[in-house]
Amino acid sequence: MTMKLHCFGESGHSYKVAMALSMMDIDWDPVFIDFFNGGSRSPEYRDLNIMGEAPVLQDGDLTLTQSGVILDYLSSKTGKMGGRSADARREVLRWMFFDNHKVSSIAGILRFQMNFLPEEKRSADVIAFLSARLAGALKTMDDQLTNHAWLAGDDITIADLSCAGYLFYPEAFNFDRNDYPHIDRWLDAIAAQPGWKPPYELMQPAFAAPA
Numbered sequence: 001m002t003m004k005l006h007c008f009g010e011s012g013h014s015y016k017v018a019m020a021l022s023m024m025d026i027d028w029d030p031v032f033i034d035f036f037n038g039g040s041r042s043p044e045y046r047d048l049n050i051m052g053e054a055p056v057l058q059d060g061d062l063t064l065t066q067s068g069v070i071l072d073y074l075s076s077k078t079g080k081m082g083g084r085s086a087d088a089r090r091e092v093l094r095w096m097f098f099d100n101h102k103v104s105s106i107a108g109i110l111r112f113q114m115n116f117l118p119e120e121k122r123s124a125d126v127i128a129f130l131s132a133r134l135a136g137a138l139k140t141m142d143d144q145l146t147n148h149a150w151l152a153g154d155d156i157t158i159a160d161l162s163c164a165g166y167l168f169y170p171e172a173f174n175f176d177r178n179d180y181p182h183i184d185r186w187l188d189a190i191a192a193q194p195g196w197k198p199p200y201e202l203m204q205p206a207f208a209a210p211a
Contacts, residue, residue, distance in 0.1 A: 003028040006056040009205035013067040014055040016165035018202040023195035071158040095159035102137035107166035111173035131174040145182035
């Protein structure tokens, strides 16, 4: 049965899951969320996900929310991109929790501030604060990748997809790959994997820039 991913192109959390579905060669269809026009706040969507967030994965009668939970489910179901032991699985989860707290949560807000919020509502102080926080988290990842091909093991895992989700986007959010040579190499290695595609080739964008 074909899985359904409720998503929109600008959502880095949705992209993590779309990337996993594509790279794990799972049959799936994107279901577009008109996010910037309130699509995730409608009563119908709230019935699907009370948190009002993207993504949502439907696999038959099973509905899952939160990208980390979905990635763990896909890895468990397919036997791909997960730890081969309990210790390895915990290492994968360690980096996924790091991502959710220190990378994606910061990068998502920063990217929204710099690209999708009306210019008159953008705060230079907020952008500077978030940029510094993101730089610190990326330095931690770059240090880890100095002597490791992948973040959480000897092969690519869902931890890599989780931590890389926002870093493949073209919009500016004060992330320059040249500043992080090991992250730069790692992103190229992810993009070289079978099934990888950039976000806007997997999901429909929702944002329309003002004319």
